[in-house]
Amino acid sequence: MNTRAPVLESAGSAKAPVLQVENLRVEFPTRRGTLVAVDDISFRIDPGEVLGVVGESGAGKSLTGAAIIGLLEPPGRIAGGRILFAGERIDTLGRQEMRRLRGRHIAMIFQDPLTSLNPLYTIAHQLIETIRTHLDMSERAARKHAIELLFEVGIPDAGKRVDEYPHQFSGGMRQRVVIALALAAHPRLIIADEPTTALDVSIQAQIITLLKRLCVEHGTSVMLITHDMGVIAETADRVAVMYAGRIAEIGAVQQVILGAMHPYTHGLMGSIPMIDRDMDHLVQIDGAMPRLTEIPPGCAFSPRCKEAMPTCFSERPDLARVGDAKVACWLFEGDEKTGRRSEEANAAGKGSDPDAARLEAEANSDIADRAKERASAGASDIDRKTDEIEGRTATMADGTDDILVQVSDLARDFDISPPLLNRIFEGGKRSVVQAVDRVDFSIRSGRTFSLVGESGCGKSTVARLIVGLYTPSGGRIEFEGRDLARIDGRGEIEGIRKRMQMIFQDPYASLNPRWRVEDIIAEPIRAGNLLQGRKAIDARIAELLVQVGLSPLDGRKFPHEFSGGQRQRISIARALASRPEFLICDEPTSALDVSVQAQILNLMKSLQKELGLTCLFISHDLAVVRHISDEVGVMYLGRLVEWSDAATIFDAPMHPYTRMLRDAIPDLKMTGQDRIPVAGEVPSPLNPPSGCHFHPRCPHVEERCRREIPQSTRRDGRLVACHAFEEGRLPPSKSSIPDDSIRNPE
Amino acid sequence: MLAFIIRRLFQSLLVMVAVGFIAFSLFNFVGDPVNNMVGIDATIEERQRMAESLGLNDPFPVQFARFAANAVRGDFGQSFRLSVPVEDAIAERLPATLELVFVAALLSLAIGVPLGVYTGLHRNSPLSRLLLTVSLIGISLPTFLIGILLILVFSVWLNWLPSFGRGETVDIGWQSNLVSLDGLRSIILPALTLCLFQLTLVMRLVRAEMLEVLRTDYIKFARARGLTNRAVHFGHALKNTLVPVITITGLQIGNLIAFAIITETVFQWPGMGLLFLQAIQFVDIPVMAAYLCLVAFIFVLINLVVDLLYYTIDPRLRIDKRVHGQ
Numbered sequence A: 001m002n003t004r005a006p007v008l009e010s011a012g013s014a015k016a017p018v019l020q021v022e023n024l025r026v027e028f029p030t031r032r033g034t035l036v037a038v039d040d041i042s043f044r045i046d047p048g049e050v051l052g053v054v055g056e057s058g059a060g061k062s063l064t065g066a067a068i069i070g071l072l073e074p075p076g077r078i079a080g081g082r083i084l085f086a087g088e089r090i091d092t093l094g095r096q097e098m099r100r101l102r103g104r105h106i107a108m109i110f111q112d113p114l115t116s117l118n119p120l121y122t123i124a125h126q127l128i129e130t131i132r133t134h135l136d137m138s139e140r141a142a143r144k145h146a147i148e149l150l151f152e153v154g155i156p157d158a159g160k161r162v163d164e165y166p167h168q169f170s171g172g173m174r175q176r177v178v179i180a181l182a183l184a185a186h187p188r189l190i191i192a193d194e195p196t197t198a199l200d201v202s203i204q205a206q207i208i209t210l211l212k213r214l215c216v217e218h219g220t221s222v223m224l225i226t227h228d229m230g231v232i233a234e235t236a237d238r239v240a241v242m243y244a245g246r247i248a249e250i251g252a253v254q255q256v257i258l259g260a261m262h263p264y265t266h267g268l269m270g271s272i273p274m275i276d277r278d279m280d281h282l283v284q285i286d287g288a289m290p291r292l293t294e295i296p297p298g299c300a301f302s303p304r305c306k307e308a309m310p311t312c313f314s315e316r317p318d319l320a321r322v323g324d325a326k327v328a329c330w331l332f333e334g335d336e337k338t339g340r341r342s343e344e345a346n347a348a349g350k351g352s353d354p355d356a357a358r359l360e361a362e363a364n365s366d367i368a369d370r371a372k373e374r375a376s377a378g379a380s381d382i383d384r385k386t387d388e389i390e391g392r393t394a395t396m397a398d399g400t401d402d403i404l405v406q407v408s409d410l411a412r413d414f415d416i417s418p419p420l421l422n423r424i425f426e427g428g429k430r431s432v433v434q435a436v437d438r439v440d441f442s443i444r445s446g447r448t449f450s451l452v453g454e455s456g457c458g459k460s461t462v463a464r465l466i467v468g469l470y471t472p473s474g475g476r477i478e479f480e481g482r483d484l485a486r487i488d489g490r491g492e493i494e495g496i497r498k499r500m501q502m503i504f505q506d507p508y509a510s511l512n513p514r515w516r517v518e519d520i521i522a523e524p525i526r527a528g529n530l531l532q533g534r535k536a537i538d539a540r541i542a543e544l545l546v547q548v549g550l551s552p553l554d555g556r557k558f559p560h561e562f563s564g565g566q567r568q569r570i571s572i573a574r575a576l577a578s579r580p581e582f583l584i585c586d587e588p589t590s591a592l593d594v595s596v597q598a599q600i601l602n603l604m605k606s607l608q609k610e611l612g613l614t615c616l617f618i619s620h621d622l623a624v625v626r627h628i629s630d631e632v633g634v635m636y637l638g639r640l641v642e643w644s645d646a647a648t649i650f651d652a653p654m655h656p657y658t659r660m661l662r663d664a665i666p667d668l669k670m671t672g673q674d675r676i677p678v679a680g681e682v683p684s685p686l687n688p689p690s691g692c693h694f695h696p697r698c699p700h701v702e703e704r705c706r707r708e709i710p711q712s713t714r715r716d717g718r719l720v721a722c723h724a725f726e727e728g729r730l731p732p733s734k735s736s737i738p739d740d741s742i743r744n745p746e
Numbered sequence B: 001m002l003a004f005i006i007r008r009l010f011q012s013l014l015v016m017v018a019v020g021f022i023a024f025s026l027f028n029f030v031g032d033p034v035n036n037m038v039g040i041d042a043t044i045e046e047r048q049r050m051a052e053s054l055g056l057n058d059p060f061p062v063q064f065a066r067f068a069a070n071a072v073r074g075d076f077g078q079s080f081r082l083s084v085p086v087e088d089a090i091a092e093r094l095p096a097t098l099e100l101v102f103v104a105a106l107l108s109l110a111i112g113v114p115l116g117v118y119t120g121l122h123r124n125s126p127l128s129r130l131l132l133t134v135s136l137i138g139i140s141l142p143t144f145l146i147g148i149l150l151i152l153v154f155s156v157w158l159n160w161l162p163s164f165g166r167g168e169t170v171d172i173g174w175q176s177n178l179v180s181l182d183g184l185r186s187i188i189l190p191a192l193t194l195c196l197f198q199l200t201l202v203m204r205l206v207r208a209e210m211l212e213v214l215r216t217d218y219i220k221f222a223r224a225r226g227l228t229n230r231a232v233h234f235g236h237a238l239k240n241t242l243v244p245v246i247t248i249t250g251l252q253i254g255n256l257i258a259f260a261i262i263t264e265t266v267f268q269w270p271g272m273g274l275l276f277l278q279a280i281q282f283v284d285i286p287v288m289a290a291y292l293c294l295v296a297f298i299f300v301l302i303n304l305v306v307d308l309l310y311y312t313i314d315p316r317l318r319i320d321k322r323v324h325g326q
């Protein structure tokens, strides 16, 4: 079926934008009125260009993508504006014509590779079906093409694996298959909706690299939707920042990331923790993005904006050209009113009027100044804070005096063998996962220790072992020098458990939806009989609510009345209710948007200081970990591979795995340095590699690594479990000096 | 998979033993078998001789073992009422019931699946709403009432179809309704009555599953690749709805056999259900016991088949579980 949409005929002109979106508006008619989810947005994408679209959850990014490809789910509909593909209008195309366009000219990639493929069909089936829908090919030719595609997206042994089912591929490999499917008919535009969000950092880096390479090779344009500024910085040519269904700022990626103009973008950039420097405090945008039903008149950002003026609350700023970028903010729109010429006029008069050029330059330099001002304000802020931190002692615990929690040789196995009968009749083997394999670390009181690592490395298991949700299969956990396993008295162990509290990742699942917030917070108080009398308890609840930045009146409400960030505050209040000394936080911010994450991180830092809490912090986000912790342990497949203080581990990582992780973090400073490509994927924990678990991916591997499990070696205030480190043959770390020549250690 | 089958067989065996035990208990707890066999005026010696010859004086486990051994060979003794071996009575009635159930199941799938797909795809069309409302009525009316209504309309008023009995049957190894016109005409009303409940069930199930599957990412992705609606709906969506549909249909075939009792009574269909009902009236315990065992056996068998079907449909369940990392 190669009937071509009329669109294709004119698609020849290479210079014309691939996609133009003009004043697009997407609405949802509901019982309580019409919701405007995407409101008057315009942008274009040029051939071969990658346009990043960032914004917080619910900003309308996905809906914009869905509208372009004609897959809005009813009752959602395009209520205004035009969408042009290669110069031809496509938002008015009929269903059949639109279908022919999809996949053939515009393709789409979704977030979750685990659910994007039909589990009941082989990869070959799905690829061939897609190819033959769009290209006039025989079954055989399509199969050949399918294998070529798989090969192209980096699937080893493609000829054989093409006949396997999706569940036989790992997450990263499935996303590669998804990309192959999207590329099957050589579309001119790919809309990638959070293509790497569900993946581990190291896989994320690989997929981004792959996507970039393929688009360059095929000249494909990409609309890259994500909430991750780092991914944008790595990949995009231009970026559009969306807020509450509108575009706040759009421009070249350098410009937007380094010289953000719109107050929202500016705040957003400041709220992202940085991997390469210490910051005491993140820039905080208070509040959260408004729900669609309550978007304020005027500028949607006005309730959160520190620079809001009276006009902002009544009149809506339009996207106006400022220098090379476009910004929707009154701060930057005054130019025309104050008598200066607007950019539009400049552009129109360009060439013919010598004066215009001068004026333009003037206007631009003015803008540049303003952006610079802001940037430097932020930077000096940071400098000052760095100085503050400099003084703190940040070496690993040598003394034992103030150690609160000591974990030695901690191990935990999970038996996931198939049942006996299967083992007998199908030769199934006994299989035991060593989720935690002889892990040692200690946490000094008043400090934050973080465990990082990719999914499945065992970090959450460690947390659960410590709070007693699992029992260890080996090793010891000591709290204040007392072995938790040896405490007999029930009351006593409960007393200790009360002094530890845990905060979980999902603020939606961890609060009972039927309870009022006050009851949720009071539960540990009542259960532990910590306070008597209604009055005392109520007073304590109010105090806790204020402590986490909520109002005492919020106690009467139910969890569903709160946003994700507020719910996480409630979780924190509940955890603090029993006045614990030790807080265990398992990915407490990974379900939150960056600006909200910054609020929670700031809150946790100040609470820690105020209450003298000791924290075990678990996260896969290295930048967050850097920001929050004093010391960091890196885990890989159940083992602790490196342990050091936060600055050392990120500025000068030692263990090859830490280096790889560090390198997988997209560079927000846009230095343009190429990263060392990250190799391979985390092997199955069921069948980990012999010796050093990291050896199949390690650039420094030698024979000994395959045989012998490396033991931790202590040197220069860090513990590293690596033969190469012990033998002193690891090259010095490069990251401490930005332009180090020893980038690639080979 | 072998382990799976073995486990299933073992479970099935347990079920059968349990059912056998219940069936066997009937002899001991419902009525006195000797009383049923001999005349009222039999002497005590006669009764004792009878009991002895029936093995009723043996210890309980021995009696049960004997019953089980016989049952496995299909020997359930003599029907008290008909005075023929139970297995013969059943063999004569079984085809009638099985054909009825077969036709009913076929109808419910042949009508239920397309209707389910339609109502799933066109969620808000008037026809969908109508179908859903009607199906609700279908589910809430008792079977016998539906049967009587059908008889009233098609036999009494319109006089199109016979109102009772199997009509003309042809011997094709068994007495069949399915090869003669008269036989087919006779089976329509009872099969329709019997299938109505399952039809609505299948339709609603397919609809719910369709709606669920249509929301999944792989369907969205399939659409985004520009596959035709036909390929998306019938290639990708429908196949994914099949697993639960097969389960329910399988279980329902068992239920159909059980429900057939009512339908067979309404239509005087000479099947096992009718036989069982008459057996109850006359406390014909061997027949009751045999019926119980047979129905349980069919249930177990269907379940086994259903489980095996999963394996053919869903590749994730097949032996090869390895996930490639590199």
Ligand SMILES: Nc1ncnc2c1ncn2[C@@H]1O[C@H](COP(=O)(O)OP(=O)(O)OP(=O)(O)O)[C@@H](O)[C@H]1O
Binding pocket: A028, A035, A037, A055, A056, A057, A058, A059, A060, A061, A062, A063, A064, A073, A074, A075, A076, A227, A291, A292
């Ligand atoms: N079917 C619907 N009915 C009503 N509102 C909807 C519907 N689908 C989406 N919305 C709303 O439209 C807004 C934008 O949604 P969209 O999915 O585009 O956000 P997004 O920027 O992609 O966010 P995320 O980062 O969470 O993916 C959200 O407020 C969302 O709740």
Ligand code: SF4
Binding pocket: A262, A263, A264, A299, A300, A301, A302, A303, A305, A306, A307, A308, A309, A312, A317, A328, A329, A330, A331
């Ligand atoms: S328009 Fe006003 S409220 Fe909106 S971002 Fe600009 S300054 Fe802030």
Ligand code: SF4
Binding pocket: A655, A656, A657, A692, A693, A694, A695, A696, A698, A699, A700, A701, A702, A705, A710, A721, A722, A723, A724, A725
């Ligand atoms: S022990 Fe060997 S394989 Fe493992 S990280 Fe060190 S050098 Fe690499």
Ligand SMILES: [Mg+2]
Binding pocket: A061, A062, A063, A193, A194
């Ligand atoms: Mg989205």
